[in-house]
Amino acid sequence: MTRKKLVTAAREGLVAWEGIIAHGRGEAFDYLLGERTLPQAEVAARAAVAYLLRADRPLLSVNGNVAVLAADEIGDLARATRARVEVNVFHRTEERVEALVALLEERGIGRVLGRNPDASLPGLEHPRALSSHEGIYDADVVLVPLEDGDRAEVLVGMGKTVISIDLNPLSRTNRAATVAVVDELVRALRIMVAFAREAKDEPEMAETAQGAYEKAGNLRGVLGAIQENLEAHATEEGGVGDNV
């Protein structure tokens, strides 16, 4: 289903083909995680929400894959955290940005940014640097799901709190991020929406969630879980091999 959605979107020009390959990479890591949300991802997701709820100018950045796979969840999260939504794509064409903004607006997200960029992120080549003062450029906390490493690093360099959602625990994006949610996009966003609704008017709940997250230890836990999965499979594999 997910694959079909993405391939259809790629045919229509909403998603770049790079996005299709990136999705495949994500599938492999999800497989290694056991295709489930790890406790570490849940902790990170809650901390991420806390940062968004406590931000002055929270911003959700949406690329082609995110718009196609999770428009509803992005809308729910934007409402629950009072965040703005901006379309930022890696392979920028005006047609693609327009189509993605339209898609998000059709799903009920009001006034999506991205159409008329008036700012430029430092250190990125022109089309990828384009952004909005009202959006990502002046935001203090940005959620960048499925982001590329370059842009994530630039955003961190600008002093922003950066939250990633990325299945590769070792990706440059996750390394750069302040909070790295290592989980599948839709699973992570649903957890975030649920917690945002819960913690919205409970500042202490948000504070606790933020304090409970420690990035290095969290990522080590994720890597440990992958290693355990591999170990379990290795044992099983021994059995399979013995029958050959």
Added chain:
Amino acid sequence: MTRKKLVTAAREGLVAWEGIIAHGRGEAFDYLLGERTLPQAEVAARAAVAYLLRADRPLLSVNGNVAVLAADEIGDLARATRARVEVNVFHRTEERVEALVALLEERGIGRVLGRNPDASLPGLEHPRALSSHEGIYDADVVLVPLEDGDRAEVLVGMGKTVISIDLNPLSRTNRAATVAVVDELVRALRIMVAFAREAKDEPEMAETAQGAYEKAGNLRGVLGAIQENLEAHATEEGGVGDNV
């Protein structure tokens, strides 16, 4: 480069979009292997060649990704092992098979099978089951790079010696195969071509290579190498995380 080739091929209908996503999965596993040929993969590749050299009817099975990424290496290996080449695709259309056969023939591979299937592999639905008596159906040793699990299992069930090239050490294809080469396609094929030329008229060399391979231990070694890579990254990650 590789990505560009595949995406262009997908646009032209040579490769199915599933193949693009599968390539992304492969990239993730290659990353975990350190993007290099492990000693275990080299041992497996040499054993694979030995099986091909000692076969009565060796067959190299080629799908869209393989034809687009490694037509020359497939041609070299076919010549060095006197193997037949057959186009077998997951999403079969007559146009795609025709285009892939033409591509391989243009690269100098003589009389490629696949155009006029006259046999049907048991237990697979119709278009995917189509095959040739002269090719995969009556072969005793088949190389199936980037194969799907179902077909690999069927071929093993037919009593064939099945050789896989697949970056996911835990894939159903690798589990089913007699010899599982866990390496990137082109890297693996080049090693195989070099060894095939070396061992072609040296039966003892082939016998030794075959005897040196033990599947379960080989795959455990591969999983161990991935775990070591993760461990190394985890340590490094600690450092990164500490700066946050």
